[in-house]
Amino acid sequence: MLTRRGFIGTLGAAALAACGPPAPRRGAATLVFKHGKLFGDPGVLRALIDEFERAHPGVAVREETLPASSDEQHQFYAINLQAGSDAFDVLAVDIIWVAGFARAGWLRDLGALERKAFFDGPMEAVTWRDAAYAAPWFIDAGLLYYRKDLLEKYGLAPPEYWNDLVRNARAVMAREPGLHGFVWQGKQYEGLVCNALEYLHSNGGAVLAGGRVVLDSPQNREALALMADLVHRYRVTPGSVTTATEEPSRHVFGQGRAAFLRNWPYAWRLLQNPSSRVHGKVGVAELPHFPGGRSSATLGGWQLAVNAASRHQEIASSFVNFLTGEKAQKRLAIAYGFQPARVALYADAELLAAQPFLGRLERVFAAARPRPVTPQYVRVSQVLQSDFSAAISGLKTPRAALAHAQARIEEILDAG
Amino acid sequence: MQAERERPWRYLAPAAFLLAIVTAYPLAHVAWLSLERRSLLDPGPPRFTGLDNYLRLAADERFWNALGNTLYFVGASVALELVLGLAFALAVQRPFRGRAALYGVILLPWAVPTAVSARMWEWMYEAEIGVLNYLLGTQVNWLGSPAWALNAAILMDVWKSTPFVALLLVAALQGIPRELYHAAAIDGASRWTVLRRITLPLLAPVILVALIFRTIDAFRVFDSIYVLTGGGPANSTETLSIYAYKVLFQSLEFGYGSALAVSVFVLVALTAGVYVFLLRKIVQ
Numbered sequence: 001m002l003t004r005r006g007f008i009g010t011l012g013a014a015a016l017a018a019c020g021p022p023a024p025r026r027g028a029a030t031l032v033f034k035h036g037k038l039f040g041d042p043g044v045l046r047a048l049i050d051e052f053e054r055a056h057p058g059v060a061v062r063e064e065t066l067p068a069s070s071d072e073q074h075q076f077y078a079i080n081l082q083a084g085s086d087a088f089d090v091l092a093v094d095i096i097w098v099a100g101f102a103r104a105g106w107l108r109d110l111g112a113l114e115r116k117a118f119f120d121g122p123m124e125a126v127t128w129r130d131a132a133y134a135a136p137w138f139i140d141a142g143l144l145y146y147r148k149d150l151l152e153k154y155g156l157a158p159p160e161y162w163n164d165l166v167r168n169a170r171a172v173m174a175r176e177p178g179l180h181g182f183v184w185q186g187k188q189y190e191g192l193v194c195n196a197l198e199y200l201h202s203n204g205g206a207v208l209a210g211g212r213v214v215l216d217s218p219q220n221r222e223a224l225a226l227m228a229d230l231v232h233r234y235r236v237t238p239g240s241v242t243t244a245t246e247e248p249s250r251h252v253f254g255q256g257r258a259a260f261l262r263n264w265p266y267a268w269r270l271l272q273n274p275s276s277r278v279h280g281k282v283g284v285a286e287l288p289h290f291p292g293g294r295s296s297a298t299l300g301g302w303q304l305a306v307n308a309a310s311r312h313q314e315i316a317s318s319f320v321n322f323l324t325g326e327k328a329q330k331r332l333a334i335a336y337g338f339q340p341a342r343v344a345l346y347a348d349a350e351l352l353a354a355q356p357f358l359g360r361l362e363r364v365f366a367a368a369r370p371r372p373v374t375p376q377y378v379r380v381s382q383v384l385q386s387d388f389s390a391a392i393s394g395l396k397t398p399r400a401a402l403a404h405a406q407a408r409i410e411e412i413l414d415a416g
Numbered sequence: 417m418q419a420e421r422e423r424p425w426r427y428l429a430p431a432a433f434l435l436a437i438v439t440a441y442p443l444a445h446v447a448w449l450s451l452e453r454r455s456l457l458d459p460g461p462p463r464f465t466g467l468d469n470y471l472r473l474a475a476d477e478r479f480w481n482a483l484g485n486t487l488y489f490v491g492a493s494v495a496l497e498l499v500l501g502l503a504f505a506l507a508v509q510r511p512f513r514g515r516a517a518l519y520g521v522i523l524l525p526w527a528v529p530t531a532v533s534a535r536m537w538e539w540m541y542e543a544e545i546g547v548l549n550y551l552l553g554t555q556v557n558w559l560g561s562p563a564w565a566l567n568a569a570i571l572m573d574v575w576k577s578t579p580f581v582a583l584l585l586v587a588a589l590q591g592i593p594r595e596l597y598h599a600a601a602i603d604g605a606s607r608w609t610v611l612r613r614i615t616l617p618l619l620a621p622v623i624l625v626a627l628i629f630r631t632i633d634a635f636r637v638f639d640s641i642y643v644l645t646g647g648g649p650a651n652s653t654e655t656l657s658i659y660a661y662k663v664l665f666q667s668l669e670f671g672y673g674s675a676l677a678v679s680v681f682v683l684v685a686l687t688a689g690v691y692v693f694l695l696r697k698i699v700q
Contacts, residue, residue: 189646
């Protein structure tokens with residue numbers, strides 16, 4: 001799954017050492033912080049944690065890393081939280097898990113969270129029945145990458161509407177034989193849902209509204225039809241998109257074989273690498289939208305939450321506030337290249353000097369939309385994955401796919 | 417006397433105990449779970465719901481789709497593996513230089529871990545830069561089109577598992593007494609008659625054993641398809657094991673997922689039962 005990408009990496013010796021049992025101190029609280037593996041020098045996070053320990057005498061924090069696989073992390077948390085385990089106090093959670101964990105009563109209500117300081121999208125995703133159960137840590141959202149050089153060469157502007165994208169892609173393809181127009185992630189997996197929702201949301205559509213399923217709507221039909229048309233009618237997207245995940249699509253674009261790419265922010269650094277064939281030729285824009293709608297990137301990212309069974313609720317909450325605070329998010333953003341979830345940091349001169357690319361992302365994140373916020377998200381997603389896949393592989397009409405998914409999701413929500 | 421009669425039980429006890437712990441108990445537990453409404457993410461304790469999960473299964477189109485995919489996969493892959501394996505075994509029946517080396521080479525696909533070879537095939541199947549389309553001069557979207565994807569997975573399974581069948585049959589062929597062939601030659605039997613009247617009947621028990629192994633494995637197929645397609649496009653490669661995995665380990669519905677797992681078990685057990693029955697008849 002895409003949202004774990006930022007956490008994939010090798011575990012350094014320092015982090016391993018940090019996993020060892022600490023020397024127990026009498027009357028002292030030891031917080032256990034569970035998170036996925038970090039890519040980069042684990043020392044930066046550890047240094048922040050040391051700082052927290054110094055500010056809270058008697059408190060020790062132990063990091064424990066989980067496997068990189070998102071499914072495995074989800075299982076680990078669910079099995080342990082369901083059993084009421086207090087073996088960990090603070091946990092890093094994927095944005096799509098919060099509603100399920102919150103409804104199950106596994107997370108502490110973080111009542112005092114300064115909601116306004118974070119982007120709206122992540123706040124919506126961590127809120128369950130009007131209370132916030134996790135603090136946004138890092139944020140991710142879909143972007144449109146384009147070949148600056150090719151658009152300039154043919155006098156084209158970055159597209160505002162999906163129709164513009166089709167027209168521009170066709171114009172470039174007509175004059176550059178062998179080039180694909182637009183590549184994205186169309187394999188049947190979580191990434192396909194992220195891609196498809198960007199079309200639906202940017203046409204004013206939705207999956208759920210006020211607890212009801214509103215999938216089978218004219219807006220969604222038009223949006224999904226465009227997605228299928230990219231492949232079958234306009235042929236700006238190759239048929240092989242039905243096997244594409246993030247990396248294969250980035251490779252196609254990175255080898256100079258496509259004019260447009262939909263991907264997450266992580267791709268920027270790789271495309272801008274001096275050894276990349278498209279180095280210096282890549283532009284970034286918000287994803288297009290439909291007339292009357294607005295650009296709506298799908299949101300990913302990680303949040304920090306407190307285990308409701310933790311014996312150190314207060315201090316664990318302080319730790320979450322500390323790590324999701326401005327100073328910590330800034331230091332982590334500089335060290336690991338993650339995108340902070342706090343709005344104010346996008347005006348921070350020092351951070352922007354270190355990570356100039358962040359400056360272009362604020363607008364995208366401000367408009368980014370979460371996937372449907374429901375405790376049944378994983379089951380809902382499995383339905384969407386298969387029906388969206390059927391629509392773009394031409395097996396079902398968009399109308400039939402949406403009607404089918406609508407009925408299946410209603411069943412799930414009624415039963416759940 | 418009494419002590420002698422007790423002896424077999426004492427020797428069997430450790431094995432029986434071990435089997436009970438590692439096989440019978442988990443199986444019974446899964447069967448029990450399948451009668452409950454139990455999901456990790458559901459608030460509240462699990463409820464006993466009798467056969468509800470099985471009724472849901474019967475009305476679940478995704479289950480029937482997965483069952484259809486599984487049966488197609490089993491039928492096609494096992495049949496191809498048997499025919500190709502038999503053909504190979506017959507072809508290398510007579511000794512020739514390099515036969516031992518050939519055995520080694522032929523075993524390679526079987527020796528590579530499935531997840532690794534699946535990754536390899538994923539690259540070969542790649543629609544644009546994959547070697548398969550390059551060699552065939554085609555532009556087939558092997559893993560991305562509903563018409564091809566399951567067949568592509570079958571082809572990989574045949575590549576991987578034919579050596580297993582072939583080697584079993586090679587060994588069995590060498591066990592057939594030469595005298596029978598000499599006698600047939602003296603009687604002037606044609607090669608076809610020899611194959612039909614001598615080779616195949618004497619191979620039958622081993623063919624059945626190979627079929628049991630391959631059918632059971634094919635029913636449970638998971639890792640190769642999970643790597644190749646993840647069940648897509650549009651669930652066209654979703655087998656029962658893939659569906660059960662998604663229900664058990666992604667949506668964490670232990671009750672319903674257990675019902676799916678039990679259904680796989682029942683199907684495999686029935687198939688194995690039929691084979692064992694046939695095997696007994698043949699041996700008798």
